[in-house]
Amino acid sequence: MNGTACHSYLVRFGFPVSIVVLGFSLLGCPQPIPRVSIPGSDATPPTMVWQTYNMLTKESGQIMKDGQSLDVPAGEQYVLTLAVEDLNSGVKDVTLNGNVQYTCEQGGQVENKKFPLEAQETKPTPDQENKVPVTAALVYAVEFGKMGCKENWTFGGGKLSLAGKAHNFVGGAELRTLHLNLKKQLSK
Secondary structure, eight states: OOHHHHHHHHHHHHHHHHHHHHHHHTSSSOOOOOEEEOOSOOSOOOEEEEEEEETTTOOEEEEOSTTEEEEEOTTOEEEEEEEEEOTTTOEEEEEEEEEEEEEEEETTEEEEEEEEOOOEEEOOOOOTTSEEESEEEEEEEEEOSSTTSOTTOEEEEEEEEEEEEEEETTSOEEEEEEEEEEOOOOOO
């Protein structure tokens, strides 16, 4: 399997994980997403936060500041959620895209890999009462290590950058970026 095919698998891997995460979030008493009428104006943009969850250690966190970095050890899987909220004007759309660059190594040889990530988008719509949801989220799963490298090669580390953008229903916009430092796989 070549690097492009492996990487495409990694990008599509985000969808099944998002279904699992969504399933866990719906356990118990699921609550409908609150809705609000679209106001004539609103000076504030939507709020955005990156939510992180390490599937191995079960640690979770939030990153509020734009441009922050997170270290991801090789072989560990992180689920990243771009959560957007606008209690006054609702969430009109959210997009998530990015790119990844990493190396694969074997006996002094190095292969450089670089790929754009498959973009995600959600566009909530007004309901029959012309009310719109106040929250929306997109999920991306990150797992690097052996995947993406040829057999008998090790993952040499790299960087994954995500960019999220959101609009509310009265034209407010917000951007957030997150950088992941993908750590080198330790030799066995």
